[in-house]
Amino acid sequence: MMQAALASRVTRRSESPGLWMLAWRRFGRDRVGVASFAVVVVFFGVMLASGLHLIAADWASEVGVNYAPPTFARPNTSDRDAVAPEAPRGEKARGANPDDPLADVLSEIRGKEPASRDETGVADPLADALAEIRAERSGAATRAQTQSATLAFGGDRWGRDVLKKAIKGTETSMFVGLAAAALTALLGTLFGAFAGYYGRWIDDFFNWFYSIFTAVPYLLLILAIAAVLNQKGTMTVILILGLTGWTGIFRLVRAEYLKHKAREYIQAADAIGASHARRMFVHILPNVSHVVLVQLSLHVVLFIKSEVVLSFLGFGVGVDTVSWGSMLNEAQSELILGYWWQLAAATIAMALLVTGFSLFTDAVRDALDPKLK
Amino acid sequence: MTPVNGKPAGGAEVLLGVRDLRVDFRVDAATTLQAVKGIAFDIPVNSTVALVGESGSGKSVTALAILGLLPRENSTARGEVAYAGRNLLALSPGELQKLRGADISMVFQEPMSSLNPVFTVGFQLTEVLRKHLGMTSAQARARAVDLLREVGIPEPEARIGAYPFQLSGGQQQRVMIAMAIACEPKLLIADEPTTALDVTIQKQILELIADVQKRRRMSVLFITHDLALVGEIADHVVVMRDGEIREKGTAEQIFEAARDPYTRALLLCRPQLERRPKRLPVIDDFLNSSGQVPEMPERTRGLRGDEEIVLEVRHLGKSFYSRESLFAKKEFKAVVDVSFKLAKGKTLGVVGESGSGKTTVALTLMRLHEASSGEVLFDGKNLLSIPLREMMQYKRRIQIVFQNPYASLNPRFTAGQLLMEPLQIHGIGESESERRDRVYKLFEEVGLPDVSFFKYPHEFSGGQRQRIAIARCLTMKPDVLICDEAVSALDVSVQAQILNLLQDLQDGYNMSYIFISHDLAVVKYMADQVLVMNEGAVVEVAGSDELYRNPKHPYTKSLLSSIPRGWRGSPGR
Numbered sequence: 018m019m020q021a022a023l024a025s026r027v028t029r030r031s032e033s034p035g036l037w038m039l040a041w042r043r044f045g046r047d048r049v050g051v052a053s054f055a056v057v058v059v060f061f062g063v064m065l066a067s068g069l070h071l072i073a074a075d076w077a078s079e080v081g082v083n084y085a086p087p088t089f090a091r092p093n094t095s096d097r098d099a100v101a102p103e104a105p106r107g108e109k110a111r112g113a114n115p116d117d118p119l120a121d122v123l124s125e126i127r128g129k130e131p132a133s134r135d136e137t138g139v140a141d142p143l144a145d146a147l148a149e150i151r152a153e154r155s156g157a158a159t160r161a162q163t164q165s166a167t168l169a170f171g172g173d174r175w176g177r178d179v180l181k182k183a184i185k186g187t188e189t190s191m192f193v194g195l196a197a198a199a200l201t202a203l204l205g206t207l208f209g210a211f212a213g214y215y216g217r218w219i220d221d222f223f224n225w226f227y228s229i230f231t232a233v234p235y236l237l238l239i240l241a242i243a244a245v246l247n248q249k250g251t252m253t254v255i256l257i258l259g260l261t262g263w264t265g266i267f268r269l270v271r272a273e274y275l276k277h278k279a280r281e282y283i284q285a286a287d288a289i290g291a292s293h294a295r296r297m298f299v300h301i302l303p304n305v306s307h308v309v310l311v312q313l314s315l316h317v318v319l320f321i322k323s324e325v326v327l328s329f330l331g332f333g334v335g336v337d338t339v340s341w342g343s344m345l346n347e348a349q350s351e352l353i354l355g356y357w358w359q360l361a362a363a364t365i366a367m368a369l370l371v372t373g374f375s376l377f378t379d380a381v382r383d384a385l386d387p388k389l390k
Numbered sequence: 391m392t393p394v395n396g397k398p399a400g401g402a403e404v405l406l407g408v409r410d411l412r413v414d415f416r417v418d419a420a421t422t423l424q425a426v427k428g429i430a431f432d433i434p435v436n437s438t439v440a441l442v443g444e445s446g447s448g449k450s451v452t453a454l455a456i457l458g459l460l461p462r463e464n465s466t467a468r469g470e471v472a473y474a475g476r477n478l479l480a481l482s483p484g485e486l487q488k489l490r491g492a493d494i495s496m497v498f499q500e501p502m503s504s505l506n507p508v509f510t511v512g513f514q515l516t517e518v519l520r521k522h523l524g525m526t527s528a529q530a531r532a533r534a535v536d537l538l539r540e541v542g543i544p545e546p547e548a549r550i551g552a553y554p555f556q557l558s559g560g561q562q563q564r565v566m567i568a569m570a571i572a573c574e575p576k577l578l579i580a581d582e583p584t585t586a587l588d589v590t591i592q593k594q595i596l597e598l599i600a601d602v603q604k605r606r607r608m609s610v611l612f613i614t615h616d617l618a619l620v621g622e623i624a625d626h627v628v629v630m631r632d633g634e635i636r637e638k639g640t641a642e643q644i645f646e647a648a649r650d651p652y653t654r655a656l657l658l659c660r661p662q663l664e665r666r667p668k669r670l671p672v673i674d675d676f677l678n679s680s681g682q683v684p685e686m687p688e689r690t691r692g693l694r695g696d697e698e699i700v701l702e703v704r705h706l707g708k709s710f711y712s713r714e715s716l717f718a719k720k721e722f723k724a725v726v727d728v729s730f731k732l733a734k735g736k737t738l739g740v741v742g743e744s745g746s747g748k749t750t751v752a753l754t755l756m757r758l759h760e761a762s763s764g765e766v767l768f769d770g771k772n773l774l775s776i777p778l779r780e781m782m783q784y785k786r787r788i789q790i791v792f793q794n795p796y797a798s799l800n801p802r803f804t805a806g807q808l809l810m811e812p813l814q815i816h817g818i819g820e821s822e823s824e825r826r827d828r829v830y831k832l833f834e835e836v837g838l839p840d841v842s843f844f845k846y847p848h849e850f851s852g853g854q855r856q857r858i859a860i861a862r863c864l865t866m867k868p869d870v871l872i873c874d875e876a877v878s879a880l881d882v883s884v885q886a887q888i889l890n891l892l893q894d895l896q897d898g899y900n901m902s903y904i905f906i907s908h909d910l911a912v913v914k915y916m917a918d919q920v921l922v923m924n925e926g927a928v929v930e931v932a933g934s935d936e937l938y939r940n941p942k943h944p945y946t947k948s949l950l951s952s953i954p955r956g957w958r959g960s961p962g963r
Binding site for chain 2: 039287
């Protein structure tokens with residue numbers, strides 16, 4: 018009898034789901050959450066694959082003609098302009114390029130070459146080099162030959178595939194947004210927790226610090242930090258955004274800690290002998306994590322936009338990398354000419370991620386918050 | 391209209407009749423909560439009807455449905471609320487608006503949150519008069535002064551310009567009543583109007599409501615969880631549970647010869663001043679058995695004088711400072727020179743009104759607040775002067791159960807985690823699995839099922855949460871358990887269960903309790919010795935029987951005289 022009761026109790030215990038299991042189940046019931054989670058996972062996959070050079074490694078190769086229109090939009094452009102299909106060879110197609118600033122020089126060289134060799138009979142000291150160049154040019158010619166008139170999702174100014182560019186841009190922008198937001202959330206939460214929990218002079222200290230940061234105009238602050246860091250690149254952008262963006266999260270987290278440290282459950286934790294660190298991070302932090310999570314997702318979105326601004330001001334990512342910011346930057350001048358696909362690619366990618374990410378964070382918060390079911 | 395049974399024969403004229411009222415709340419797409427399941431009762435002209443029930447019984451929802459104040463987006467009210475030949479449930483929002491305030495008005499539980507803090511009480515009062523009665527501002531002002539005088543506000547001419555925060559809780563509730571009766575309504579609905587107030591104030595407000603009702607010959611629907619309170623003022627009583635009416639009748643019928651076991655349980659579960667059974671009857675005793683509760687032997691309380699003393703507090707003082715300017719600080723003495731001794735295995739009751747410093751004493755002697763002066767002797771050590779590191783080993787031996795079980799449990803921890811934590815912190819138990827076994831044993835001891843381990847606090851009822859809080863204290867096997875209003879937030883029936891549990895645990899572990907409460911009956915039931923506090927100071931200490939029989943200090947006398955005496959026959963009603 019006792020044995021049976023004990024056994025049934027043991028099985029019941031092992032059947033009881035754990036905490037994360039419960040949260041995961043709650044999450045699984047949220048259809049919007051699961052869909053947005055799928056979107057975020059896809060984007061993460063893209064980011065990882067691109068970072069590992071599995072896809073879009075050749076994003077910089079010029080596979081299409083300049084401003085190659087998307088295939089599905091072809092009827093509008095190809096028949097009339099007849100840029101690619103009617104051009105017999107790559108050379109001419111190249112020559113026909115009205116944008117090529119070297120067109121005149123090329124035709125001059127083309128006209129001179131045979132004459133110079135026949136007339137003088139002197140061994141050209143640069144013959145080898147020239148042959149090399151020629152070989153290269155013929156190679157370029159064959160490559161130009163393979164430049165397609167249309168690309169699945171269009172091409173940019175140099176005929177690079179917009180899709181691959183968008184993938185590469187996703188990698189950069191997502192990384193910048195996530196890393197900077199993570200840094201911001203970390204700093205803001207840490208400062209806010211200390212200031213709000215301990216109060217007194219620690220609070221005063223962080224409040225002065227906060228006041229100084231918020232008193233300086235945002236762009237001026239960014240320029241100042243950029244000047245101090247004094248180099249260009251992805252890491253610099255992350256540091257600039259991360260070190261300037263923590264103020265908002267700090268203010269909110271501090272307020273939450275002020276509120277929670279006086280709550281009875283924290284007094285109860287004190288009564289059972291929980292240390293300050295335990296009360297701060299084990300007891301209070303999970304109860305204010307929804308604030309941090311929501312702020313995190315908002316900041317990811319904000320920083321992706323800020324990266325665009327920084328790129329515009331010349332403090333963004335380097336010229337050898339592509340981000341949604343640099344794509345949108347290029348799109349400015351393209352739009353006037355009616356080349357909309359680069360803008361569309363960057364915007365759609367950005368909108369998808371930003372929406373998916375926000376919905377995903379909401380769903381995570383709901384799943385982790387037992388009060389909201 | 392057919393009179394509902396229990397009405398006096400030939401019956402008084404009916405002012406408002408509720409017929410088959412049903413209220414549903416949509417919780418989400420799949421679930422609907424039936425808050426009120428087809429109830430019917432009448433409110434006769436010029437009488438007080440009490441609607442009594444525990445939390446979740448649907449009593450407040452009924453009141454809101456009568457007034458048409460239910461949220462429209464997620465609730466539906468069906469049935470009939472007949473008033474002056476009209477069904478209030480079928481009226482348009484505009485028509486209801488005209489009715490509210492003018493014909494039917496309401497007083498809420500929390501006066502502080504019912505008054506707008508940024509307007510003077512005079513402004514809020516005259517607003518009602520100008521809007522509903524179309525008075526000029528001079529007329530309205532004169533009328534407002536009269537109203538404030540009627541509800542017993544001293545110096546009404548001066549107080550009319552006061553902001554709500556400048557008035558005490560009792561005065562705020564008086565202002566609310568003045569606002570409610572400003573337009574001479576025929577029906578006043580009072581939803582737990584005294585629950586947030588101290589006992590002495592509660593008595594005054596009850597008298598005021600009864601007085602106003604008689605003078606103006608209006609009807610009152612008095613909603614409360616406390617059946618004893620109702621005995622003094624109600625003509626008719628309606629007892630609700632789980633959205634249904636369990637019993638209704640005149641006050642005499644209910645208090646003298648209640649037919650429903652639930653009504654009897656409500657009357658008897660509360661500790662009474664005259665009797666102290668070994669165990670309090672709980673609600674299941676009434677509902678499950680034939681309704682006959684076995685007589686319990688009485689328990690004797692008090693100190694012999696030779697008990698071992700576990701805790702001694704000497705001249706404890708605590709001041710709070712608020713910053714007035716850069717250098718000046720203002721001192722507020724929350725606790726002044728409190729001394730007492732706590733005997734092993736005995737209970738010290740601490741009574742006093744809000745702001746008397748009861749809770750501050752508890753928090754200070756546990757060093758949850760730093761004391762300003764005094765000593766706390768425990769195990770030969772002064773707990774207030776030893777370093778914090780050394781304090782850790784004493785901390786587990788004095789534990790506290792807080793008032794609000796909804797706030798004292800971390801909502802992010804499961805019940806299992808909550809109980810495991812102190813074991814982990816203090817390294818009690820050899821391994822995780824041994825600790826887990828201890829936790830399961832404690833669950834059993836406080837009467838919780840095993841599955842509680844993985845449940846979050848919000849999945850438990852108030853009484854169950856308080857059981858978790860008690861179990862958490864027990865993990866550390868304390869010598870002293872402080873119960874800070876531990877049963878005040880609980881329903882009457884649950885309160886009895888928790889009190890029984892606390893008593894069983896004391897008998898089992900020989901723990902000493904410091905039992906803090908504003909409820910004098912509960913303290914009388916639990917305590918061997920009682921300490922009465924007022925404005926931070928101890929005014930009287932005595933054995934619990936002695937104190938209630940023969941109070942010495944005038945403050946103690948006034949406290950004891952304001953306990954609701956419940957039904958006392960029908961005195962000249």
